[in-house]
Amino acid sequence: MLRGMVANAHGRVPEVALTFSESDVPAPSHAERARTLVAQQSTGSLATLALDPIGYPYASFITFSLLGHAPIFLISRLAEHTRNLSADPRASLLVHETGKADPLANGRVTLVGQAGKLPRTDRAAREAYLTTHPGAAYYADYEDFDFWSLQVKAVRYIGGYGRMSWIDADAFAGAVADPLASAAPRILEHMNQDHAAALKSYALAFTQAFDAEQATMTAIDRHGFDMTVRTRRGVGPARVSFDVPLTGAEDARPALVALLRAAEAKLAKAQ
Amino acid sequence: MLRGMVANAHGRVPEVALTFSESDVPAPSHAERARTLVAQQSTGSLATLALDPIGYPYASFITFSLLGHAPIFLISRLAEHTRNLSADPRASLLVHETGKADPLANGRVTLVGQAGKLPRTDRAAREAYLTTHPGAAYYADYEDFDFWSLQVKAVRYIGGYGRMSWIDADAFAGAVADPLASAAPRILEHMNQDHAAALKSYALAFTQAFDAEQATMTAIDRHGFDMTVRTRRGVGPARVSFDVPLTGAEDARPALVALLRAAEAKLAKAQ
Numbered sequence A, B: 001m002l003r004g005m006v007a008n009a010h011g012r013v014p015e016v017a018l019t020f021s022e023s024d025v026p027a028p029s030h031a032e033r034a035r036t037l038v039a040q041q042s043t044g045s046l047a048t049l050a051l052d053p054i055g056y057p058y059a060s061f062i063t064f065s066l067l068g069h070a071p072i073f074l075i076s077r078l079a080e081h082t083r084n085l086s087a088d089p090r091a092s093l094l095v096h097e098t099g100k101a102d103p104l105a106n107g108r109v110t111l112v113g114q115a116g117k118l119p120r121t122d123r124a125a126r127e128a129y130l131t132t133h134p135g136a137a138y139y140a141d142y143e144d145f146d147f148w149s150l151q152v153k154a155v156r157y158i159g160g161y162g163r164m165s166w167i168d169a170d171a172f173a174g175a176v177a178d179p180l181a182s183a184a185p186r187i188l189e190h191m192n193q194d195h196a197a198a199l200k201s202y203a204l205a206f207t208q209a210f211d212a213e214q215a216t217m218t219a220i221d222r223h224g225f226d227m228t229v230r231t232r233r234g235v236g237p238a239r240v241s242f243d244v245p246l247t248g249a250e251d252a253r254p255a256l257v258a259l260l261r262a263a264e265a266k267l268a269k270a271q
Helices: A002-008 A030-039 A080-087 A123-132 A134-138 A169-174 A184-194 A196-206 A249-270 B002-008 B030-039 B080-087 B123-132 B134-138 B169-174 B184-194 B196-206 B249-270
Strands: A043-051 A054-063 A065-067 A070-076 A090-096 A108-117 A145-158 A164-168 A212-221 A224-231 A234-241 B043-051 B054-063 B065-067 B070-076 B090-096 B108-117 B145-158 B164-168 B212-221 B224-231 B234-241
Touching (some): A030 A090, A030 A108, A030 A145, A030 A169, A043 A080, A043 B043, A054 A070, A054 A080, A054 B145, A070 A080, A070 A123, A080 A108, A108 B054, A123 A134, A145 A169, A145 B054, A164 A169, A184 A196, A184 A212, A196 A212, A196 A224, A196 A234, B030 B090, B030 B145, B030 B164, B030 B169, B043 B080, B054 B070, B054 B080, B070 B080, B070 B123, B123 B134, B145 B169, B164 B169, B184 B196, B184 B212, B196 B224, B196 B234, B196 B249
Parallel strands (some): A054 B090, A090 B054
Antiparallel strands (some): A043 A054, A043 A090, A043 B054, A054 B043, A090 A108, A108 A145, A145 A164, A212 A224, A224 A234, B043 B054, B043 B090, B065 B070, B090 B108, B108 B145, B145 B164, B212 B224, B224 B234
């Protein structure tokens, strides 16, 4: 059993003896998590099929932007990956998070698909790319440079240890990048620095951590937030959801305040 | 001509009107630069040939360590890349620097080769990997995990804009990772903060920047160091070499002091 868990997590037993979440707390789907992760990044690794040594998979560094759910690149005809794609359009783009001390705890996504050169008249791709990479504006019109897009066929998502799946192209295309993603680090910092009592109240009122002593917010998205909760029984994760999914970062403060009122009311009633 | 330069640099004219280096100043070879870059990193992107969708190049995130010049991985049989490699050993590993604001200014290396599973008796690979990734020690012996190495066949080096080449496997294998690489950021910070006069003297004495007003050290290696020099004519790069290549970071201080004495003597004589 232990071995089975290890295998599924690609080698690590998540060190979670206790989990405090109520059942079925709404959370982002893997498609939504993958789309959010890709939308937050602007560099990645492109895998193409090499011309020399022929047939080898060739990984190269690339900058990209998303147009809808399709990655857009601006690449020179002289670059290895462009020559490879011109001969065989099959490709994949790996995008990963950074920041966690353990590199394998960071999320990553591989978008597998067919790359295609875009016509020079495609202004939308150009604009998407140059909005993300304004420094490329001065060579975007050079003759040997073209915009390319990747038509995604399949998506591999690995959200860190023990959270991974294949996502089909339609689910990825239909998923919405989380509107709180950019603001999340700032919200977490604020809540953990200034609102320890509120976090403890959320844990006491809305999770199974009835004996919560302290809680730290570890993630927030439009559906809710994750905490690590310390109790007398031990430390474990807990998730709390908003009544309705938020539509933007500006909704976070009123939603968290409303949730605190509700938590306090519930805790007062229980006493 | 401009277009040619652009093309060779994959899209950017290095913004260098002036260069102040004397000719033929010793510098690391591309093989040495590539070997150094790879030795400084411990994560990368692995490209393999996918089983599903079959034949597509598949990029995945990976942790590695170098044993000699061969990357070592510790991967689960259940992971996509391991299944791919078990069916077809052709692979490449992309390793890149981070830190520069312009992502395409960072150096990167693609090691192309054949991956092979190592026997469980290979203690050297195990030790190399676990020295770099001690957190992996507790699952290194699990049944579904194996150490693999990549036998490098060819190396693509891109040192930023306009510095790129293919390096053959023998040159890469024979190259030495620069012994100053880990210490370089610290040395640069120290020199630029505390030794502005010395840097200016190096520029005046050992480069063509006879009218140097100010110099900043931008890189250091066992062969010498690079500066950006400001003169009345404009700003440009300059390289200065040590009399003999250094063998370790502890040689940097005496070498820089000796070079300053030599610079001061030369400048005094010229007056």
